[in-house]
Amino acid sequence: MLQSDKAKGYFALFITSIVWGTTWVASKIGVSEIPALQMAYIRQFIGGTIFISFFVFYKKLPLPTIKQFRWLFVMAIIVFVSANGLSTWGIQYIPAGLGALIGALYPLCVVVLEKIFFKSKRMTALTFFGLFLGICGIAIVFYENAFHHAGTSFLLGIFLSLVAVLSWSLGTIFIARNKVEINPYYGVGWQMLISSIILFIVSESTLPVVPFKDISSKTWWVIVYLIVFGSIMAFVAFIYSLKKLPAAISSLYAYINPLVAMVFGVFVLNEKMSSNIAIGALVTLVGVYLVNYSVKKAEKIIIEAEI
Numbered sequence: 609m610l611q612s613d614k615a616k617g618y619f620a621l622f623i624t625s626i627v628w629g630t631t632w633v634a635s636k637i638g639v640s641e642i643p644a645l646q647m648a649y650i651r652q653f654i655g656g657t658i659f660i661s662f663f664v665f666y667k668k669l670p671l672p673t674i675k676q677f678r679w680l681f682v683m684a685i686i687v688f689v690s691a692n693g694l695s696t697w698g699i700q701y702i703p704a705g706l707g708a709l710i711g712a713l714y715p716l717c718v719v720v721l722e723k724i725f726f727k728s729k730r731m732t733a734l735t736f737f738g739l740f741l742g743i744c745g746i747a748i749v750f751y752e753n754a755f756h757h758a759g760t761s762f763l764l765g766i767f768l769s770l771v772a773v774l775s776w777s778l779g780t781i782f783i784a785r786n787k788v789e790i791n792p793y794y795g796v797g798w799q800m801l802i803s804s805i806i807l808f809i810v811s812e813s814t815l816p817v818v819p820f821k822d823i824s825s826k827t828w829w830v831i832v833y834l835i836v837f838g839s840i841m842a843f844v845a846f847i848y849s850l851k852k853l854p855a856a857i858s859s860l861y862a863y864i865n866p867l868v869a870m871v872f873g874v875f876v877l878n879e880k881m882s883s884n885i886a887i888g889a890l891v892t893l894v895g896v897y898l899v900n901y902s903v904k905k906a907e908k909i910i911i912e913a914e915i
Contacts, residue, residue, distance in 0.1 A: 694775065738898030
């Protein structure tokens, strides 16, 4: 690989890590003025429309087949309605940094769900140790935050964020076990559009919403940032980093995102940062890393044994 390509890959990884970390803070700002599900459906409708328009009118791709649409519909519910929608709703009640840290637990959840429902044999002693560290780290952060955000709203935010990360994990497992041939960017566009319609119906029929004319310019700029940078630029940069860098390197964004969210949360939102929270975050991310490392090592051993 050319050095220039590798350098571009690292730059793309940097963009992905920083931007996806800041989207938690941007979302926190947005949900302080309008309901979370309303912001989620506006963001996903505009983002999905942009993706679909590009591929249909510029790339001339055909509309999804019935089989593809069924798959897209399921993925839209799991990933964008449940995972994205509930995580956006969750940070309405908890710090953005804590929401990002809970989101980083998804590799741990994938391993646990595969073990429970699919009897995965990839778990080793190192995997269990990583799971233990991840849980301990979150417990430290949760314990520290509980003193400053005590109440049912804080617990609701934690619950919504945990359901969101479980949904994201289910989506990861579903993709791995039910693959459909479709351009990934094009597919994401359809998932966004489908989920925006579902979230619109839920939001408008069950929750008080803010009329579009009353949404502040600050909130609209937040939505623009989430669409242009969070949904388009960072996603494209992530795919590019996957192509140019080893998987172990390109996946580092998952450990950087929560740290970026916590730092920006402190400076932009005046969120609390103590030594206990910092230690808890690092312990959690080390646990996530060990789980990822152990699973990949076990998979490599299985592949080599089969060969």
